[in-house]
Amino acid sequence: MLEELVNTEDIELGLQTNDWEDAIRKSSRRLLEKGAIEQRYVESMIDVVKETGPYFVLGNHIALAHTRPENGATKLGMSFTTLNPPIEFGSENFDPIKLIITFSATDSKAHLLVMSELASILSDEEILEELFRSKTEEAFLSTLINALDE
Incomplete structure (x- = not known):
C-alpha cells in the first residue's frame, strides 16, 4: 500500500524552517498541491498542537503530522x-x-494497512538512519520500498 501511495514527488529532503509551525506548513505543501488536503487541514494540525501539545511526535525524532479527517482531508x-x-x-x-x-x-x-507498513519501518533504527542520511529523493524512496520487502 505504501509503495502505491508514495513517489519521489512526495519526498522533500533538507527543508530549512524557522520553527515547528513553519515546518508543518512547509511539509504540508505537497499534499496541498496534490489535493489530498485543504488549507484548513494544515491550520487544524497547528491548532491542535497549540491546544494539546505535540501529540503526533512519535519518537525517534519523527513527527506524523495529521488531524481529524473532517478537518479537510479529501483523500x-x-x-x-x-x-x-x-x-x-x-x-x-x-x-x-x-x-x-x-x-x-x-x-x-x-x-490502517499503510500505517502498519509504516510502523514496521519506523521501528527499525538502521532504516531510520538510512532515511535520515538520504541525499536524494530516489534514495529515500528506495530505502522505504526495500524496507517493506524485508
Whole structure:
C-alpha cells in the first residue's frame, strides 16, 4: 500500500524552517498541491498542537503530522520531509524532529494497512538512519520500498 501511495514527488529532503509551525506548513505543501488536503487541514494540525501539545511526535525524532479527517482531508495521502537542521517541537523525549511524515486519511479505516507498513519501518533504527542520511529523493524512496520487502 505504501509503495502505491508514495513517489519521489512526495519526498522533500533538507527543508530549512524557522520553527515547528513553519515546518508543518512547509511539509504540508505537497499534499496541498496534490489535493489530498485543504488549507484548513494544515491550520487544524497547528491548532491542535497549540491546544494539546505535540501529540503526533512519535519518537525517534519523527513527527506524523495529521488531524481529524473532517478537518479537510479529501483523500489518502502521505509525504515525507527531512529537516535540516532538526527542529524542536516541544516533545521532552523525542526532540529534535528530523523527519515529518504528513498524513491524511478520509476515514478511520482507510489508512490502517499503510500505517502498519509504516510502523514496521519506523521501528527499525538502521532504516531510520538510512532515511535520515538520504541525499536524494530516489534514495529515500528506495530505502522505504526495500524496507517493506524485508
